Amino acid sequence: MKLELRGITKRFGALVANNNISLTVESGEIHALLGENGAGKSTLMNVLYGLYVAEEGEILLDDKVQKFAGPGDAMKAGIGMVHQHFMLVPVFTVAENVVLGHEQTTFGGRLDLSAARAKVREVSDRFGFDIDPDALIEDLPVGVQQRVEIIKALSQDAQVLVFDEPTAVLTPQETDELMIIMRQLAESGTSIVFITHKLREVRAVADRITVIRLGTVVGEASPTATNAELASLMVGRAVELTVHKNSPELRGTALSVQNLSVVDSRNQIVVNNVSFDVQAGEVLAIAGVQGNGQTELTEALLGLQHHVTGSIELDGKPLRGYSVRHILDSGVGFVPEDRTEDGLVADFSIAENLMLDRSSGAPFVKAGNLQLGFRAKFAAEKIAEFDIRSQGSEMEAGRLSGGNQQKVVLARELSRNLRLFVAAQPTRGLDVGSIEFVHTRIIETRDSGIPVIVVSTELDEVVALADRIAVMYRGEIVGIVPGNTPRATLGLMMAGEPAPAAEAAR
Amino acid sequence: MSDTTAAAPAPGPDPVPGAVKKDGSERWTQALRDITGGSAMISVLAVVLALVVGAVLIAFTNDRVQETAGYFFSRPTDLVGAVWEAVAGAYSALFQGSIYNFRAPNFFNAIRPLTETLTFATPLIAAGLGVGLAFRVGMFNIGGRGQMLIAAGAAGWVAFAVELPAGIHLIVAIVAGLLGGAIWGGIVGLLKARTGAHEVIVTIMLNFVALYLIQFLLRTPGALQAPGSNNPKTPPMAATAVFPELFGPRYNLHAGFLTVIAATIFVWWLLSRSNLGFQFRAVGQNPSAARVAGINVKNVYLYAMAISGALVGLAGINQVLGTVTTGFGAGIDAGIGFDAITVALLGRSKPWGIFAAGILFGAFKAGGFAMQAAEGVPIDIVVVVQALIVLFIAAPPLVRAIFHLPTPGTTKGPEIRDVKTRKTNEVVAK
Numbered sequence: 001m002k003l004e005l006r007g008i009t010k011r012f013g014a015l016v017a018n019n020n021i022s023l024t025v026e027s028g029e030i031h032a033l034l035g036e037n038g039a040g041k042s043t044l045m046n047v048l049y050g051l052y053v054a055e056e057g058e059i060l061l062d063d064k065v066q067k068f069a070g071p072g073d074a075m076k077a078g079i080g081m082v083h084q085h086f087m088l089v090p091v092f093t094v095a096e097n098v099v100l101g102h103e104q105t106t107f108g109g110r111l112d113l114s115a116a117r118a119k120v121r122e123v124s125d126r127f128g129f130d131i132d133p134d135a136l137i138e139d140l141p142v143g144v145q146q147r148v149e150i151i152k153a154l155s156q157d158a159q160v161l162v163f164d165e166p167t168a169v170l171t172p173q174e175t176d177e178l179m180i181i182m183r184q185l186a187e188s189g190t191s192i193v194f195i196t197h198k199l200r201e202v203r204a205v206a207d208r209i210t211v212i213r214l215g216t217v218v219g220e221a222s223p224t225a226t227n228a229e230l231a232s233l234m235v236g237r238a239v240e241l242t243v244h245k246n247s248p249e250l251r252g253t254a255l256s257v258q259n260l261s262v263v264d265s266r267n268q269i270v271v272n273n274v275s276f277d278v279q280a281g282e283v284l285a286i287a288g289v290q291g292n293g294q295t296e297l298t299e300a301l302l303g304l305q306h307h308v309t310g311s312i313e314l315d316g317k318p319l320r321g322y323s324v325r326h327i328l329d330s331g332v333g334f335v336p337e338d339r340t341e342d343g344l345v346a347d348f349s350i351a352e353n354l355m356l357d358r359s360s361g362a363p364f365v366k367a368g369n370l371q372l373g374f375r376a377k378f379a380a381e382k383i384a385e386f387d388i389r390s391q392g393s394e395m396e397a398g399r400l401s402g403g404n405q406q407k408v409v410l411a412r413e414l415s416r417n418l419r420l421f422v423a424a425q426p427t428r429g430l431d432v433g434s435i436e437f438v439h440t441r442i443i444e445t446r447d448s449g450i451p452v453i454v455v456s457t458e459l460d461e462v463v464a465l466a467d468r469i470a471v472m473y474r475g476e477i478v479g480i481v482p483g484n485t486p487r488a489t490l491g492l493m494m495a496g497e498p499a500p501a502a503e504a505a506r
Numbered sequence: 507m508s509d510t511t512a513a514a515p516a517p518g519p520d521p522v523p524g525a526v527k528k529d530g531s532e533r534w535t536q537a538l539r540d541i542t543g544g545s546a547m548i549s550v551l552a553v554v555l556a557l558v559v560g561a562v563l564i565a566f567t568n569d570r571v572q573e574t575a576g577y578f579f580s581r582p583t584d585l586v587g588a589v590w591e592a593v594a595g596a597y598s599a600l601f602q603g604s605i606y607n608f609r610a611p612n613f614f615n616a617i618r619p620l621t622e623t624l625t626f627a628t629p630l631i632a633a634g635l636g637v638g639l640a641f642r643v644g645m646f647n648i649g650g651r652g653q654m655l656i657a658a659g660a661a662g663w664v665a666f667a668v669e670l671p672a673g674i675h676l677i678v679a680i681v682a683g684l685l686g687g688a689i690w691g692g693i694v695g696l697l698k699a700r701t702g703a704h705e706v707i708v709t710i711m712l713n714f715v716a717l718y719l720i721q722f723l724l725r726t727p728g729a730l731q732a733p734g735s736n737n738p739k740t741p742p743m744a745a746t747a748v749f750p751e752l753f754g755p756r757y758n759l760h761a762g763f764l765t766v767i768a769a770t771i772f773v774w775w776l777l778s779r780s781n782l783g784f785q786f787r788a789v790g791q792n793p794s795a796a797r798v799a800g801i802n803v804k805n806v807y808l809y810a811m812a813i814s815g816a817l818v819g820l821a822g823i824n825q826v827l828g829t830v831t832t833g834f835g836a837g838i839d840a841g842i843g844f845d846a847i848t849v850a851l852l853g854r855s856k857p858w859g860i861f862a863a864g865i866l867f868g869a870f871k872a873g874g875f876a877m878q879a880a881e882g883v884p885i886d887i888v889v890v891v892q893a894l895i896v897l898f899i900a901a902p903p904l905v906r907a908i909f910h911l912p913t914p915g916t917t918k919g920p921e922i923r924d925v926k927t928r929k930t931n932e933v934v935a936k
Contacts, residue, residue, distance in 0.1 A: 041527075324797065324800040336798050342794050345791045346791070355798035356795065357801075359799070
């Protein structure tokens with residue numbers, strides 16, 4: 001089915017989120033919609049899906065103008081959406097989820113689950129998915145959950161499929177498989193809109209690329225364009241995609257972790273007997289698919305986990321078993337994985353957030369009183385130094401863009417006297433420009449002689465920053481390899497295969 | 507509609523492993539934050555709306571209005587006139603009973619209703635500050651009754667059973683009451699911090715414990731019971747421990763009002779100028795970020811509930827040392843612990859907002875009696891108006907819809923993190 005958007009304009013108050021956007025997706029085409037966070041991609045797709053009504057412009061399917069009052073209309077017209085955060089009920093089976101909202105019933109209003117199962121089998125056979133209709137969603141890996149979402153859309157006879165940032169939660173291997181599935185779908189005649197900000201994926205799979213910046217279409221590109229060309233279109237200026245760094249200047253072991261194990265609140269061993277050292281002046285990247293113990297490992301370093309065994313020593317002094325306060329005061333800087341949940345208080349001003357982890361003593365507090373003058377001055381300095389785009393230091397942190405929020409967290413953590421810097425997913429959800437900034441800061445921190453741990457699920461980031469890479473799988477470190485290890489090797493290690501002997505480095 | 511709900515990206519459980527953090531308690535905290543942290547405009551409009559609905563009720567229950575409605579079509583002006591008379595009469599009686607009595611022979615008598623209002627407002631402000639402080643730390647203190655009773659018991663016992671010089675006696679009694687309230691509130695904080703018990707359940711249960719404890723003590727000779735009496739009532743307070751009258755014996759207003767002004771200033775300083783308050787607010791807004799930032803969240807719960815309990819206790823102290831100095835029974839809390847929740851909500855959990863809301867509710871109490879006496883309007887109307895205020899505050903979208911106010915969030919840019927909420931709002935609106 002051919003999809004055409006003509007002159008879509010969507011405003012929120014004074015802000016124009018989509019300005020006269022036109023887009024054509026031919027039948028059987030994979031059309032990538034590329035743009036930074038906040039560029040208006042999601043708004044555009046919500047218009048298409050009937051969640052928003054555009055002020056101007058029209059949506060055409062096979063040259064017929066459509067009016068969508070809600071997602072129901074869009075679905076009926078043949079538009080399906082695979083959301084970034086899956087809309088599945090975790091305790092339901094695959095079949096139940098697929099028919100949710102369109103349940104067929106038999107006599108007496110009983111659910112016709114066998115029809116649902118047949119439907120799941122039929123669709124998954126068509127694409128070779130191999131999914132058990134009776135499996136519970138919560139038991140399935142993320143990549144398979146995503147396939148359920150795809151089946152769900154296809155079972156409603158979707159002719160146009162919108163993938164909203166589908167690879168954010170996938171391993172490199174799962175991403176490759178998704179690419180193959182998208183190709184298959186396109187070959188069978190489905191039109192695909194692929195929203196992303198990851199350049200590599202776009203070039204791998206898209207037939208055509210439309211780049212959006214600040215709500216307007218800034219250009220079309222073909223998949224043969226280079227990463228640098230695409231990035232500069234997206235950001236509007238030339239972007240440094242590789243991080244410039246010299247070889248590390250090692251200054252001796254600073255952090256030593258021995259036989260560390262973490263048991264979580266459900267009594268599961270989430271980090272299992274992990275040992276590694278980090279030297280002052282190097283970046284150790286911890287790679288791995290989300291949920292293999294990296295989160296708990298960093299939390300254990302910070303004193304946020306309660307059931308930790310083994311030893312953690314920073315500059316020869318033990319850290320394990322101390323309070324978060326003590327560990328922060330020992331010079332550990334921490335960028336948490338979930339910025340909005342753990343890094344910032346959204347309703348606090350930028351200035352308040354900048355003093356969040358120093359609320360108990362000088363220079364921000366004297367004799368129990370907040371030093372508001374000092375805080376304002378400090379905030380103004382940091383806003384300038386870290387280029388935090390805001391309406392001043394009293395603006396609420398929750399109203400900043402993701403990139404600027406992360407800058408607030410970085411500014412706070414890097415303005416203390418650090419002995420160790422731990423950054424978990426430092427660029428998750430950030431745009432290309434902000435990623436560049438964060439990476440530069442991390443390397444600067446390394447070069448000032450501070451040991452740095454970067455936890456990332458993005459191979460690009462790991463490869464760009466790491467001097468050494470520790471790969472985690474199911475709570476264990478599969479191996480620690482040099483920073484220049486090939487991607488393919490890292491990908492295999494992320495799936496649990498041990499490091500080839502020649503690559504291992506301690 | 508089922509399509510819409512099925513596809514709406516409602517902020518449900520996040521299926522990404524490791525990111526599953528939105529549990530029930532979080533949603534509850536968010537709802538609490540939304541209700542307690544709205545704008546002052548909503549508060550004012552909620553009062554206006556409640557008074558309008560109150561006017562309708564007054565009109566409906568008025569005999570003359572019912573009578574004129576019977577021949578509405580022959581003389582409609584009669585009905586309009588009757589409605590106007592009923593409503594204007596009731597509200598002007600409310601005003602004269604709470605602010606300024608025009609019919610009084612001289613200024614000193616005319617201003618008496620205002621001092622009555624402030625007298626009624628005194629415990630409401632104190633308890634409202636306590637409840638509001640707990641709100642700011644993300645906790646719902648429904649234990650006002652228990653905290654007031656314990657504080658009243660402690661302060662009252664010191665006031666009638668201990669002999670001390672004037673002045674010092676009053677101070678010791680106040681301190682005893684504050685400690686009583688702080689301990690009763692602190693137990694809640696301690697249980698929440700150490701065992702994760704929900705403060706709503708614990709405070710409700712401690713209300714019963716306090717009530718029956720005080721009732722027991724009131725029936726135990728040698729404890730709180732007046733010697734030689736069989737009534738569950740204490741002896742009168744010693745004159746040395748009673749709040750002095752502020753403007754002489756003509757008015758009931760006592761120096762307790764000064765203590766709540768001081769308490770309001772203290773809470774303002776605590777929340778906006780002190781580092782403890784900074785930690786309180788951080789925990790109230792985002793406990794996980796506070797924990798990651800090295801703030802001891804458990805201690806914050808303990809301190810906040812102790813201070814909250816002490817502030818509510820101040821209301822109990824004011825009751826026994828200021829308003830009812832002739833000895834008290836187990837009903838001394840007079841429902842103030844619950845009214846305080848309304849006061850804190852109306853005041854948006856901000857110290858001076860609570861001060862103003864407390865005075866408004868004091869005026870309702872003082873004026874309600876006058877309204878009943880002068881116009882025969884049942885005093886229950888005042889209770890209904892108070893209830894409506896809470897209802898309107900708890901439903902900001904309703905108030906916004908009635909007054910065509912913009913929804914917060916729509917004027918902001920479409921940042922990624924807002925999109926979700928706005929989407930859900932729109933779907934709900936359909």
